[in-house]
Amino acid sequence: MANKIPTRIYLTEEEMPKFWYNLRADMKNKPEPMLHPGTLQPVTAADLGPVFCKGVIDQELDETTRLIPIPEDIQDFYRAYRPSALIRAYYLEKMLGTPAEIYYKFEGSNTSGSHKLNSAGPQAYYAKKEGLTSLTTETGAGQWGTAMAMSCAFYGLDLTVYMVKVSSEQKPYRKALIEAYGANLIPSPSNTTESGKKILESDPNTGGSLGCAISEAIETAVKTDKCRYVLGSVLNHVLLHQSIIGLETKTALDKFGIKPDIIIGCAGGGSNMGGLMAPFMGEKLTGKSNARFIAVEPASCPSFTRGRFAYDFGDTAKTTPLIKMMTIGNGYIPSANHAGGLRYHGMNSTLSKLFQDGLLEARAEVQTNVFDAAIKFMKTEGILPAPESSHAIKVAIDEALECKKTGEKKVILFGLSGTGFFDMTAYQSYNNKTMNDQTPSDADLQRGFASIPGIPQNS
Amino acid sequence: MANKIPTRIYLTEEEMPKFWYNLRADMKNKPEPMLHPGTLQPVTAADLGPVFCKGVIDQELDETTRLIPIPEDIQDFYRAYRPSALIRAYYLEKMLGTPAEIYYKFEGSNTSGSHKLNSAGPQAYYAKKEGLTSLTTETGAGQWGTAMAMSCAFYGLDLTVYMVKVSSEQKPYRKALIEAYGANLIPSPSNTTESGKKILESDPNTGGSLGCAISEAIETAVKTDKCRYVLGSVLNHVLLHQSIIGLETKTALDKFGIKPDIIIGCAGGGSNMGGLMAPFMGEKLTGKSNARFIAVEPASCPSFTRGRFAYDFGDTAKTTPLIKMMTIGNGYIPSANHAGGLRYHGMNSTLSKLFQDGLLEARAEVQTNVFDAAIKFMKTEGILPAPESSHAIKVAIDEALECKKTGEKKVILFGLSGTGFFDMTAYQSYNNKTMNDQTPSDADLQRGFASIPGIPQNS
Numbered sequence: 001m002a003n004k005i006p007t008r009i010y011l012t013e014e015e016m017p018k019f020w021y022n023l024r025a026d027m028k029n030k031p032e033p034m035l036h037p038g039t040l041q042p043v044t045a046a047d048l049g050p051v052f053c054k055g056v057i058d059q060e061l062d063e064t065t066r067l068i069p070i071p072e073d074i075q076d077f078y079r080a081y082r083p084s085a086l087i088r089a090y091y092l093e094k095m096l097g098t099p100a101e102i103y104y105k106f107e108g109s110n111t112s113g114s115h116k117l118n119s120a121g122p123q124a125y126y127a128k129k130e131g132l133t134s135l136t137t138e139t140g141a142g143q144w145g146t147a148m149a150m151s152c153a154f155y156g157l158d159l160t161v162y163m164v165k166v167s168s169e170q171k172p173y174r175k176a177l178i179e180a181y182g183a184n185l186i187p188s189p190s191n192t193t194e195s196g197k198k199i200l201e202s203d204p205n206t207g208g209s210l211g212c213a214i215s216e217a218i219e220t221a222v223k224t225d226k227c228r229y230v231l232g233s234v235l236n237h238v239l240l241h242q243s244i245i246g247l248e249t250k251t252a253l254d255k256f257g258i259k260p261d262i263i264i265g266c267a268g269g270g271s272n273m274g275g276l277m278a279p280f281m282g283e284k285l286t287g288k289s290n291a292r293f294i295a296v297e298p299a300s301c302p303s304f305t306r307g308r309f310a311y312d313f314g315d316t317a318k319t320t321p322l323i324k325m326m327t328i329g330n331g332y333i334p335s336a337n338h339a340g341g342l343r344y345h346g347m348n349s350t351l352s353k354l355f356q357d358g359l360l361e362a363r364a365e366v367q368t369n370v371f372d373a374a375i376k377f378m379k380t381e382g383i384l385p386a387p388e389s390s391h392a393i394k395v396a397i398d399e400a401l402e403c404k405k406t407g408e409k410k411v412i413l414f415g416l417s418g419t420g421f422f423d424m425t426a427y428q429s430y431n432n433k434t435m436n437d438q439t440p441s442d443a444d445l446q447r448g449f450a451s452i453p454g455i456p457q458n459s
Numbered sequence: 460m461a462n463k464i465p466t467r468i469y470l471t472e473e474e475m476p477k478f479w480y481n482l483r484a485d486m487k488n489k490p491e492p493m494l495h496p497g498t499l500q501p502v503t504a505a506d507l508g509p510v511f512c513k514g515v516i517d518q519e520l521d522e523t524t525r526l527i528p529i530p531e532d533i534q535d536f537y538r539a540y541r542p543s544a545l546i547r548a549y550y551l552e553k554m555l556g557t558p559a560e561i562y563y564k565f566e567g568s569n570t571s572g573s574h575k576l577n578s579a580g581p582q583a584y585y586a587k588k589e590g591l592t593s594l595t596t597e598t599g600a601g602q603w604g605t606a607m608a609m610s611c612a613f614y615g616l617d618l619t620v621y622m623v624k625v626s627s628e629q630k631p632y633r634k635a636l637i638e639a640y641g642a643n644l645i646p647s648p649s650n651t652t653e654s655g656k657k658i659l660e661s662d663p664n665t666g667g668s669l670g671c672a673i674s675e676a677i678e679t680a681v682k683t684d685k686c687r688y689v690l691g692s693v694l695n696h697v698l699l700h701q702s703i704i705g706l707e708t709k710t711a712l713d714k715f716g717i718k719p720d721i722i723i724g725c726a727g728g729g730s731n732m733g734g735l736m737a738p739f740m741g742e743k744l745t746g747k748s749n750a751r752f753i754a755v756e757p758a759s760c761p762s763f764t765r766g767r768f769a770y771d772f773g774d775t776a777k778t779t780p781l782i783k784m785m786t787i788g789n790g791y792i793p794s795a796n797h798a799g800g801l802r803y804h805g806m807n808s809t810l811s812k813l814f815q816d817g818l819l820e821a822r823a824e825v826q827t828n829v830f831d832a833a834i835k836f837m838k839t840e841g842i843l844p845a846p847e848s849s850h851a852i853k854v855a856i857d858e859a860l861e862c863k864k865t866g867e868k869k870v871i872l873f874g875l876s877g878t879g880f881f882d883m884t885a886y887q888s889y890n891n892k893t894m895n896d897q898t899p900s901d902a903d904l905q906r907g908f909a910s911i912p913g914i915p916q917n918s
Contacts, residue, residue, distance in 0.1 A: 006538075007539065012465065079466040153837075153839075154550075154839070176890060177886065180834060378609075379640065383569075422880070424631075424635045427639045428635040
């Protein structure tokens with residue numbers, strides 16, 4: 001095969017992005033502001049100050065600066081594991097017999113196993129720069145906890161990770177990895193916080209939840225000197241950091257004069273899809289592109305495809321600011337699903353707004369179909385994909401097969417956000433045909449919607 | 460940090476090697492030939508024909524052709540996951556405060572997790588080309604089994620993997636990964652072979668051994684139509700395929716005019732060290748370089764540092780040809796060690812010869828020191844190293860600290876042969892300080908030596 005376009009495209013260090021791209025700056029209809037849950041007024045930097053680092057608060061609230069310089073130190077951090085490869089899926093194309101060109105950006109080759117490191121590094125950097133000595137966070141599936149542990153080891157910060165108790169028991173290897181990086185891992189709920197104690201009192205045998213782990217992490221951050229809390233998804237500063245994915249991808253494609261027709265990503269809280277699509281969506285918003293954008297979510301947790309556009313809390317304990325987003329309700333509990341990173345009730349406010357405005361499509365997929373696609377992919381392209389990322393593979397294959405029917409040579413780009421090395425129980429259940437494809441009934445969703453606060457939903 | 464030399468150096472597809480390099484062609488003193496255990500005469504292609512593919516037999520027996528073309532199809536296969544990154548360890552250097560320049564070639568970013576894929580692909584390719592329909596092999600730690608499962612999925616061949624029973628039980632995720640690639644995994648010993656049945660009769664509760672798994676795999680290959688056996692280390696055709704590691708590294712360093720002073724690799728059967736060092740040792744053999752070469756082995760399995768140079772069997776069942784090598788005896792059973800890929804009693808014949816001739820040094824390291832080095836490395840460079848590869852890290856750090864003492868700006872190159880994603884039990888035992896640093900007593904070694912056949916050891 002004489003490839004005019006290489007199988008793997010890497011940028012040189014000179015070509016790597018020097019700026020993050022703030023998509024909101026190019027949106028005519030901005031996402032609704034976060035509201036303080038007490039006053040129902042837009043949150044201010046002062047409201048967020050006790051919880052988050054100043055650096056990220058500024059970025060969170062900035063809707064107008066298009067390009068935000070990546071500090072030299074963070075460029076150094078990125079060079080430790082970036083650029084990630086943009087890969088032409090020659091082998092998958094051949095197996096499908098499609099005329100489409102398929103490309104994927106692979107974010108899973110760093111030790112954290114996913115794109116999460118792209119925001120963990122900057123968040124640790126700002127904490128260090130602001131004179132903090134420690135951070136707290138929560139982790140469910142474990143990618144974010146690992147990414148933060150790596151980043152804190154790199155910048156010399158202490159880290160406490162509240163890991164959902166059932167996850168820490170089911171994923172002892174994730175726990176071992178986070179601890180090997182020197183982080184203090186506490187199964188949540190714990191008796192190290194008031195919120196943890198309260199939950200343990202009411203249910204001593206609980207396996208915990210992400211919402212509870214968030215509450216414990218925030219409580220500890222607020223109570224501890226020179227300490228703040230960090231979050232790995234949902235918020236707009238996280239999407240800003242993740243724009244490195246799309247910026248690298250666009251530079252690589254531009255070198256070969258390639259313009260994607262369809263951009264596909266999995267979406268849980270939205271950080272991966274938001275990062276990949278950012279510069280391409282920017283072109284669409286400014287009339288330079290007609291590309292389609294498809295966010296793929298699990299059918300068991302369908303915030304885009306079956307949710308409501310409403311102000312809701314970011315956590316089940318109802319302690320966060322209110323976010324206007326696509327949501328199935330902070331009280332919704334999705335059925336067991338191997339794509340732990342996609343089991344979130346809401347969706348980033350920018351993505352939600354674009355979806356409302358018809359600029360972003362969404363699809364929901366059941367697990368077994370997602371794993372069928374993952375197996376096809378790994379047998380041809382070699383890489384073991386994360387269950388989360390495999391949602392994007394599923395839709396990329398569907399679109400490529402549609403091209404086969406119509407004969408169109410579309411250019412399909414998707415985000416391969418992570419590897420499945422710590423998800424082998426999922427592959428075991430696929431191998432053993434014991435996978436659960438349960439989707440919520442309308443009644444299940446109604447129960448979720450009931451947890452959305454009844455405040456004026458003006459739009 | 461304004462890097463003149465990039466942190467990560469990738470070759471373009473045009474720069475990737477088109478030939479493997481056969482180090483033996485440049486050796487004045489060739490390795491001793493393999494002997495048929497019955498006749499004690501050098502083995503012929505006909506002797507090996509029932510067991511191995513013809514393509515690899517030709518390569519195994521070829522001591523004179525310097526450059527062997529990499530078939531186009533295998534170049535395609537390599538493009539699916541290569542080039543691998545050559546990384547300048549800026550962050551590790553800074554942490555150590557050494558004037559040395561440290562580079563490492565990272566072979567663990569493919570899904571098999573190690574360099575093994577570099578030979579698995581070619582071996583599957585030759586099988587397909589020769590009209591075979593299936594292959595058999597054994598696996599202990601699992602990297603080789605995964606690499607072969609990936610390669611057979613890619614080339615459309617059936618694969619049976621005999622996995623050491625205790626490993627298949629201790630590493631259910633490795634098993635799941637191999638099965639997800641479509642391979643038939645059989646815990647060994649099994650009742651699918653005569654050799655397996657015999658072992659089960661004498662010891663129904665045995666956990667199996669690599670030697671037993673090899674015997675079962677060879678028996679099945681020989682008995683099955685259009686089927687052969689493949690091996691992932693020790694033999695010279697494997698080293699030939701692995702020369703891709705060193706060739707890529709040399710091309711990358713040559714672009715920047717860098718000549719390594721010290722080349723370091725871990726060594727179990729020798730395929731990783733042999734592949735990395737090949738072109739650099741070639742320069743030394745032809746008077747163009749004065750570099751030092753250091754093979755690092757576990758103190759628990761010291762075939763270089765405490766072994767004998769003698770003809771010995773490659774397996775504990777004494778079914779293979781006799782190989783002249785550094786060995787502690789085919790009957791030697793190393794103590795429990797987390798570097799499963801280094802727990803082999805012998806060493807590739809080419810490396811053994813170079814060691815005898817004083818061209819290659821060797822060091823043995825205990826586990827805890829190796830993991831101390833691994834943790835230093837992962838906290839600065841980010842990558843989670845395999846226990847095997849961490850042996851090379853240990854010695855690279857030692858050499859860099861020696862440079863700090865002497866003020867010398869040496870260039871140190873080491874092979875990072877794999878990741879530790881499936882070795883988290885090892886990291887758990889390090890975290891918990893329950894690691895075992897037992898080294899064999901002289902009496903233990905004498906028992907091993909007693910298993911070396913008493914045939915004329917003429918040299």
